[in-house]
Amino acid sequence: MPVAVVTDSTSYLPFGVAEDRGIRIVPLEVRLGERVGREGVDVDAAALRVALADRRLDVQTSRPTPAEFAACYRTALDAGADGVVSVHLSRELSGTWDAARVAAEEVGADRVRVVDSRAAGMGLGYAVLAAADAAVAGSDGAAVEAAAADVAARCRMFFSVDTLDRLRRGGRIGTAAALFGTALAVKPLLHVAQGKIVPLEKVRTTARAAQRLVELAVKAAGDGPVDLAVHHLGAAGRAEDVAARLRERLDVARLLVSEVGAVIGAHVGTGLLAVVVVPKG
Structure with missing residues (x-):
């Protein structure tokens, strides 16, 4: 089975693309006052705009936990993937990459490769799509990782x-x-x-x-x-x-x-x- 590609919710891929391409997304968390939810699942941009308009409301974000990444990796591997390439927003902007790295070490660094896109949004998204293209073409984990890193370097x-x-x-x-x-x-x-x-x-x-x-x-x-x-x-x-x-x-x-x-x-x-x-x- 091809290498599985994983990313986080800040890749902002077009609607339906992740599902169509078999890309797994681990969402970050957003807190809007007392309301807490997963980006893209429970909380969208419209809800954020409303929250930002209320200056009394505290708005915060948090990374996924290593356990969430590890569960995603194991699910992909248990489904028959040859390996996992996990591509994420810049480590300089979030602890998400580090959480993914910790999870990769737990699951097996020989089976899971973690890429820092050094970007977010579609800067990350295009790197993820390049990884998915390489995976579909039958590339091994090293080549899928390299495809994502190449796009990240040009972004x-x-x-x-x-x-x-x-x-x-x-x-x-x-x-x-x-x-x-x-x-x-x-x-x-x-x-x-x-x-x-x-x-x-x-x-x-x-x-x-x-x-x-x-x-x-x-x-x-x-x-x-x-x-x-x-x-x-x-x-x-x-x-x-x-x-x-x-x-x-x-x-x-x-x-x-x-x-x-x-x-x-x-x-x-x-x-x-x-x-x-x-x-x-």
């Missing part, structure tokens, strides 16, 4: 947020970096470098932020075909506009426009606009 992710406060409070950027976006009427632009969120530049308006995201994506894409994703939280119109501009300027292989889920949304806040760029190898 670039740029994004804008209305405020850096949630990223600071969640520990995803430091206090010094958070000061980058404190001026009035400033929209901070950031990118993911080596798995970390790093401030990039500041612009004055939402419209200029969208334009700079397009320009940065075009530069990162180069001249060949490219896989793209445009993510947002509560900004569907702006996301579609950015996607349309990218289609006009790039040789697009695949392009997905989607709202992020509750976990990433909890750390960036409403108004997120992000572009994922994966040039074809």
